[in-house]
Amino acid sequence: MDSRHKPIILLNFAAQNDDPLLTTSVSPFNIRASVFKKESAVPFMTWIAITPGLLLVVLGLLPFWHSRRWMPSWIRTVVGLSALQCLLAVAMLLARAASLLTGGQALAGPPLESQLGLFGEFMPQWDATAVTMLALVSFIGWVVSRYSSRYLAGDPNQGRYFRWTALTVGAVCLMATAGSLLAFAICWALASLGVHHLLMHYSDRKPASAAAWTKFTFSRAGDICLIVALAALLGESASTRFASFGQIAGDLDISGMTSSVVAWSVILAACLKSAQFPFHSWLPQTIETPTPVSALMHAGIVNAGGYLLVRMNGFFAEHTAPLLLLAVIGATTAVVGGVIMSTQSSIKRSLAYSTVAQMGFMMLQCGLGAFSAAFVHIIAHSLYKAHAFLSSGNAVVDVPAPQAQQFVDRFPRLAAWLRPMPSIDGWKAALLSSLVTLTCLGFALWIFQLDPASKPAGWLLCYIAFLAFMSGALRAARSGNRPAFAFTLLAIGLLSATYVGSYWIADKIVAPANPPTSLASSAVTWLIALAFLGLFLWQLNMQTSKPATGSLAELQSRLYVHAVNGFYVEAIWYRLLGFGRVRVQPSISSLEQF
């Protein structure tokens, strides 16, 4: 590490201050540390980049009448602050990328000078992971608040809505840059508070309040887990800074017992707060709030569990058992959520279950130690889901297809080549598709110099990508349309490159210190691979023109009924938490009157 490396852009200040000597664990209560010593300017500098986020939180905590009284300027302020935060984050990200390209280190260490004492716990951490995440959440925050400024125009409660949006977006921004588990947990609770009020936007709607309170219950359970983890750490006077987890995992100054308590409770908290099966039931119900809230939730908040695990990735190298459980929970959620999603007839429920499935997949990746892949997933999924929710009103019209014909027309050679292509039938198409897909994936891996065997769950992810691309290609082949098939194969090439490329970048950013590779060959991996193969075959089976008959059909339609009802998880929680009851007004029921 070249700690004397000069930053090229001013905003890249965080990288200049690496001193591994100070990375040893320090008591958070050790206030006498040299916070205000020689480089005291730096800790305050680091706050500048997060100022808009802080201001948003402050705005959100102001009493309600402020937002009501100055509503138009309030709205402008919230949109403006999130835009500013986004610009700052993107600028820092670019600076990071520039320094990386000019030979800087991949992973900027935390500003350890400021890491001492309780104050240090609250210092933001400016590594590439945090900056990327900050750029993402502030971008989503800006898109959502801008969207809401028109979408909720005329709503009498728009001021209140923006107050809680401000709090949520601000808290999530702070959470993205939180340097310690303590700060993270506090920001998470704040964001959760904001979301709770946003979910209660139409508080007179019973399903809305049911959703909000279900989420409240799970979130508080998650908070308890986090408090347990924090208590365990602080009880041994250990720092809760992520940096100390990452770099010296194994020789943490805490007992093995504490360490595993922390691991288990953090994973449980992540599962509870990131809508893992069976704690996902509130997520599909949250469509009882305005669309942008759904977008914010599904794109920003619900990822937090995965992000926490990515942040703490170094810590888990020693704790394979909780990770294994996480992988199992994640895989279950992914498969169950995916199956439910494919049965939903309304756009928003289908999107919501898609989120459940995607969160499951993210946890699966974390559980297998593929933290870089999980990080890619968080970012890509957030952007996709925000867009999908915000444009869900277009569900009536078909999604516009890529302009394939115009593309082909532009290249007369390609058009000429497509014409004599032999007609595509089942086996030939399958063979061609698999060849093309394998080649594309292999080529992309070669270009980026990635060896799947050396990455956690590398082979599994490649295998899932292969199945996914194959299912797309086979669908195109079945349409019997040659340009469409050719275009699909071309798209597979491009997508493979994007996929591998983004993994490559994320791997540079996240790069766990000691990835827990031991899991890669475990039976769980094989089980998951099998589950995906099952999904793939089942998908193929559903596509065939002749429907299943006999007991298989019977089984399928039974499964369908269970799936379309979300395997009753929603109903069970609804009943358990007592939302089925209504408050009865003492009135004469109408039929008794006559």
Place this chain on the structure above:
Amino acid sequence: MSNTLSTLSIESGLPLSDAIPDSQLLFLSEVVERVEDIVMPVWPLKDYVAVNPHWKWIGHAFLDTHRQLQAISSFDLLPSLAAFREQYQRGQISLACVRSAISESDWQAHFESAEETELYILGLLNGEAVSDQGDFLETALLTPFAQLLRDSTGRDWPDMISQEVGRFCGSYFDRGQAQWTLRRTGKLFLDWQNYASTNRTPELLGLRGFRSRVQQLPQDPKVSILQQLHAMRVPQRCWEVYLRCLVYSLPGWFAYTRYLAESHADQERPSEFLELIAICLTFEAALADQFEAEPNWNALTVQSDQPLELDGEPSKVVCVRSVLLRASELSWEQSLVSEILEGQSPGSTKAAELEEARPTRSLAQMVFCIDVRSERLRRNLEQCDAGIETFGFAGFFGVPMQILPFGSSQPTNQLPVLLQPQFQVIEEPTSQAESADRLLQGKTTARALRAVCKQFATTAVSCFTFVESLGCWFAAALAKRSLVGIAGKSKRGPFRLQKPELDGLPDNARDLLAPTLRGLNRQGITTSRQVELAAGILKNLGLTDGFSRLVVLCGHESQTDNNPLAASLDCGACGGHSGAANARFAATLLNQPYVRQGLCERGLEIPADTQFLAAIHNTTTDSIDFLDTSALPETHGPDLRELSEHTRRASCQTRLERSPLLQAAGEEDLLRRAIDWSEVRPEWGLAGNAAFIVGPRSVTSALDLQGRAFLHSYDYRQDQDGSVLELIMTAPMVVAHWINMQYYVSAVDPKNFGSGSKTLHNVVGKFGLLSGAGGDLMTGLPWESLHTGSQFQHQPLRLLSVIAAPRVYIDRILEKHQFLQDLIQNQWIHLIALEDGSPYRCRAQGAWERWDSHQASTTNEELNTSAVPATGA
């Protein structure tokens, strides 16, 4: 009856199916048919049109309908007191009109004198709290068991049932949202039985033994309904009223089954309406069984085919609300009719000025849809240039066609839903297009790729890879669409909105494809019938001589993004679609030499230098695009250029006029709304509509109607036999009434006939809307389409129809059509005739009465002063 009841096995509560006599089945069929008949269909989102949901009630007086609906449902037909208070504060209700409304009403039941009534009403309007709650209580006589048990058991059964029925119906009627769909046999009830005998949700939510109950039901929905009715011990005379009550508890889904029946009227198919009743009844019977609910049916004094009515006089509040409704209508009528009279009085006429300024042969005649949004544009066009004459005509231009879009197998109906299409027009590449094959290939490729994309994105096996490989690209889409307001400077917007029907086609697809006349002969539309069609268009339009060089047929469409209810802003006369196809077809037809020849033979001579041209009015941006201009002879180039200049100015003027209504910052802001995905109020649509004016333009040309009136061109002097007026009163007036009532009920009864807030809209199965996670299908207009956030944009008023024709003409038509008599005498529409410039009001009894403006003498000032003692009292 008693025989059947004795066959009931008391333990199970279910009779043996073979014990049900045929006579009962027959009776039930009749009952269900009558129940089915009162429900109006709701159209799927892509063909969404406004309907009067209470259309089948027009045989009853408006107020009686209100009371009959209240007896069995939570429906409401009268605006709330709060709404009147708001109107009063905005000066939309004048005191004089309150007085006349009181004199028209039956106040005797609740008040001593008319003065007392007036004081009471004014007190309410001035915000006096209602002292006697008893006056305002009106409970339904009959509710479904679920509602009844909700109160006594403390569990939300109605909600549970609507969620369950909604989830199943969403899956059953799905038009391509879900990847894995319900296995359907085509029989709703049978499929539901299969579904419900597996589904554990009702049991988890407290409905005991529901699965086994469903399994035991007979497969025939009718037998099943009979069994359940017997098990619930509903007396036969109450069946109809009870089933009605049940149907009204889920108005949306039942209306959708009515649409299915309506749209497949030619096919023999099981009635989904009946089957849905069977489903709902199963829940009811299960609840009744579980909680042993047995209402006292004897107390319901009802005959089987009589509607249930609330006893006694209307309550005080209903009386007051109906008086106030009439008062607000009178206030509007007052201002409209006196303005019309003023505009026509010989002294001040602006109309005459316009007439004088008009050149002998006008620059162009432009025909618009009767839609209220055309009014502003027409007025501004006429003001821009006196050489532009405008007409109002039903937006489908009298062409009862359906169009088969290029490369599609699904024809679209392009005519009012009241009518059946007579022929199919095919959309084909024009001579400009390079090759049809190429276009077709583009379209099929796009379709195939769309399916691939959808599958890649939404199946369980590929969605994860989809997100990871493609997700990041959505950042660009998010940024682009969020920056619309900032970057959207150009008129067309920064990026082209992809219309699904143009998917896979080049950008200029609209010019490349056009409806053709080919293939009409094959469908029996021979040349002579085409000439007939053309003659009909011109005759009904009242344009038979004095043709100018350009006659523009201007359809209309809206432009919005991310708006599931976009069709509600399109042309209702074209079945909720763009009017471009009809305009293009009609223009092409009228330009054919053989049609001109045929018209000439019928004595309808069109000058050779007259060219018909299609255009489209974008109601969101108020711009006019001329279509198929390449087919126009070069000699008409200068005319078109001049006309375009005027239309551009008029569009600009109209936008300026509309800006304050939408609280838009200016023209730019108005244009942004057409392409902004976060916009909930892209335009006001037909909000504010309140009048339907039939007559020559000279009746209204001096008036600024503020986009509140449907304007239909008509000149009785050209209509000796009254057939044109008959057509106008039986078709466009009914369409206007439907639109008017749709806006009316959505405003006064948003709970049942409004679709809630747009922010909660959730498109189900690509055909309908849910509010939030599930439940009943939403029908009607959302809150944002009627309300600015601080006040109602749409003032709920029944349609005021003003017809400039002799009373005998109108009487003749009313006599012929019972439903028109019903509409007017039962006060669903108010009718005023303008005979020789003097107005006559059609009374409820069918007699005519000279309309006088004595009420106009009372001003709003007086109103406020006399209101003061009322508050003090």
